[in-house]
Amino acid sequence: MADDARGPVLVTGGAGYVGSFAVRALRARGERVVILDDLSTGHRAHVPEGVPLVEIDLRDADAVQAVLAADEFDAVLHFAANAYVGESVREPRKYWENNVGCTLNLLGACLDQDVRRVVFSSTCTVYGEPGLPSLTEDLPVAPVNPYGRTKAAIEQVLGDYGAAYGLRSYRLRYFNAAGAAADGSLGELHEPETHLVPLALHAAVTGAPLRVFGTDYPTPDGTCVRDYVHVEDLADAHVRALDRLRAGAEGAALNLGTGSGTSVREVLESVERVSGRAVPTIDAPRRPGDPPFLVAAPGRAQSELGWSPAQPGIDAIVASAWRWHSRST
Numbered sequence: 001m002a003d004d005a006r007g008p009v010l011v012t013g014g015a016g017y018v019g020s021f022a023v024r025a026l027r028a029r030g031e032r033v034v035i036l037d038d039l040s041t042g043h044r045a046h047v048p049e050g051v052p053l054v055e056i057d058l059r060d061a062d063a064v065q066a067v068l069a070a071d072e073f074d075a076v077l078h079f080a081a082n083a084y085v086g087e088s089v090r091e092p093r094k095y096w097e098n099n100v101g102c103t104l105n106l107l108g109a110c111l112d113q114d115v116r117r118v119v120f121s122s123t124c125t126v127y128g129e130p131g132l133p134s135l136t137e138d139l140p141v142a143p144v145n146p147y148g149r150t151k152a153a154i155e156q157v158l159g160d161y162g163a164a165y166g167l168r169s170y171r172l173r174y175f176n177a178a179g180a181a182a183d184g185s186l187g188e189l190h191e192p193e194t195h196l197v198p199l200a201l202h203a204a205v206t207g208a209p210l211r212v213f214g215t216d217y218p219t220p221d222g223t224c225v226r227d228y229v230h231v232e233d234l235a236d237a238h239v240r241a242l243d244r245l246r247a248g249a250e251g252a253a254l255n256l257g258t259g260s261g262t263s264v265r266e267v268l269e270s271v272e273r274v275s276g277r278a279v280p281t282i283d284a285p286r287r288p289g290d291p292p293f294l295v296a297a298p299g300r301a302q303s304e305l306g307w308s309p310a311q312p313g314i315d316a317i318v319a320s321a322w323r324w325h326s327r328s329t
C-alpha cells in the first residue's frame with residue numbers, strides 16, 4: 001500500500017492507454033505518481049489533475065537522467081513504447097531506437113539513481129506464432145516481427161540487469177488489452193486505431209464495414225482467436241507487481257490474460273449484443289503475422305501476484321468500451 005515516506009512511482013507512457021489506467025489505480029490507493037510522456041501517442045486529457053506530467057522524449061538520455069535525479073523514485077512502471085506491428089516491419093529503426101534505445105536510457109538512469117524496481121509492459125507477441133491453444137511462460141521467446149523483437153530484447157536486458165545489478169523486474173506479457181472505465185470516463189484512443197474492439201464499435205455506429213482479417217484459420221469459426229483482457233485488470237496486475245517487488249520478490253515474466261479465447265466473430269457478436277446495432281463486415285485476407293490462436297495460460301500470474309481478472313468475459317469488456325466510445329465520439 002501507499003506509504004508517505006516512500007518516493008513517487010515514475011510511470012512512463014502514463015498518458016497512454018494501459019498506462020493511464022495504471023496511473024488511476026495507483027492514485028486510487030494514494031500513491032504519489034509522476035508521469036513521463038512525450039505525448040506522441042498519449043493524451044494530456046488522460047493525465048489526472050494533480051499528477052505531474054514531465055513531457056520529455058526518452059531518447060534524450062540527459063533529460064531522462066535529470067528526471068530520475070530530481071526525486072527519490074521508488075519504482076518505475078515502463079509503458080512508453082511504439083506498438084504497431086505493421087509499422088515496426090516498415091520502420092524497424094523507429095522501433096529499435098524508441099523501444100530499446102529509450103529503455104536503455106531509462107534503465108541506465110535507474111541504475112545511476114539506485115531505483116531497483118521496474119514493471120515492464122511486455123506482450124504475448126514475444127511468443128511469435130507458437131501454434132498452441134494456450135501459452136505458458138516457459139515457451140521459447142520467438143517473436144516474428146520487429147515490435148515483438150524489441151520487447152523480447154528489453155526483457156533480456158532486464159534479466160541481465162537483474163542478475164548483475166540487482167534491478168528487479170516484472171515483465172508483464174499482455175494478451176489483448178481492451179475495455180474502458182465502467183463510467184465511460186477513460187478508455188482507448190489510438191491514432192490510427194487498428195484494434196478490433198474499437199473498430200467494431202465504430203462500424204456499429206457508422207455502418208462502415210469492418211474487415212475481418214482471415215476467415216479460413218484452423219479455428220472453430222475460421223477467424224482468429226485472442227484472449228481479451230480488461231484494461232483495468234491489467235492495471236491491477238501492475239499494482240500487484242509493484243507490491244511484490246516492494247516485498248522483495250525477484251520478479252518474473254508473467255502472462256496477463258484470462259485463459260479463455262474469443263474469436264473475431266464472437267467479438268463482433270458481442271458488439272452487436274451490447275450496442276444493439278449490426279456490425280457490417282467484409283471478409284478480407286489474413287493480416288500478415290496474425291497467428292490463429294493467442295490465449296494465455298494465466299496460472300503463473302495468479303500464483304505470483306494473486307492476480308486473476310475481475311472482469312473476464314467479452315461482454316463486460318465490450319460494454320465498458322461501448323460506454324467510452326459513446327461518450328468520446
Ligand code: UDP
Pocket residue numbers: 176194195196197199210211212213214224225226264287290
Ligand atoms: N482484426 C480484424 N479486423 C480489424 C482489426 C483486427 O479482423 O479491423 C482481427 C485481427 O486480425 C486479430 C484480432 O482481430 O485476429 C485482434 O486484432 P487486434 O489488432 O485488436 O489485436 P492483436 O491481436 O493484433 O494484438
